[in-house]
Amino acid sequence: MEDKLTLQRIQLLHPKLRQETEYIYRSQIVPALSGRAMCRFSYTIRTFEEQNALYAQGRTKFYDSNGRKVGIVTNAKGGQSIHNYGLALDIVLIKDVNGDGTFETASWEDTIDFDRDGKADWMEIVSIFKRNGWTWGGDWKSFKDKPHFEKPFGHTWRTLLPLYQQGKFIPGTKYVLI
Numbered sequence: 001m002e003d004k005l006t007l008q009r010i011q012l013l014h015p016k017l018r019q020e021t022e023y024i025y026r027s028q029i030v031p032a033l034s035g036r037a038m039c040r041f042s043y044t045i046r047t048f049e050e051q052n053a054l055y056a057q058g059r060t061k062f063y064d065s066n067g068r069k070v071g072i073v074t075n076a077k078g079g080q081s082i083h084n085y086g087l088a089l090d091i092v093l094i095k096d097v098n099g100d101g102t103f104e105t106a107s108w109e110d111t112i113d114f115d116r117d118g119k120a121d122w123m124e125i126v127s128i129f130k131r132n133g134w135t136w137g138g139d140w141k142s143f144k145d146k147p148h149f150e151k152p153f154g155h156t157w158r159t160l161l162p163l164y165q166q167g168k169f170i171p172g173t174k175y176v177l178i
């Protein structure tokens with residue numbers, strides 16, 4: 001099942017990744033998940049402002065707009081996340097709980113084989129991205145970030161941030177020139 005929101009969010013990725021990611025999503029991920037779960041990209045790009053707002057959660061801001069208590073969700077300030085450059089994405093599974101063709105419930109379960117093909121759906125997505133040369137946050141030693149995938153073309157935020165600060169963008173955009 002192809003997800004419209006995901007296709008829209010792919011268009012927000014760094015131009016260097018857009019075509020590739022759309023291809024991976026439509027031709028590899030969608031056909032691989034044939035059961036009661038589909039894959040959605042919950043985030044692709046996150047602006048510096050959005051990143052700073054996220055960093056503030058649990059540090060200087062303790063309640064969300066609905067008055068619910070919030071904890072620390074990230075260790076990255078604006079500019080310190082690969083998302084800030086459009087070179088990363090986060091996934092979530094959306095489940096069709098009733099089996100009626102409506103996918104409505106978010107799930108971060110990484111061990112469930114929704115389409116009964118012998119491999120957990122989450123790990124099928126992991127295999128696909130890794131096969132295409134992406135880095136999976138679940139492989140990180142210190143802080144495991146299982147929904148996270150990135151392809152920064154040999155860069156880290158430490159090499160991307162100076163490009164951003166020096167205004168080295170693809171003309172007419174805020175995507176760094178890499």
Ligand SMILES: [Zn+2]
Nearest residue numbers: 088089090148
């Ligand atoms: Zn992420």
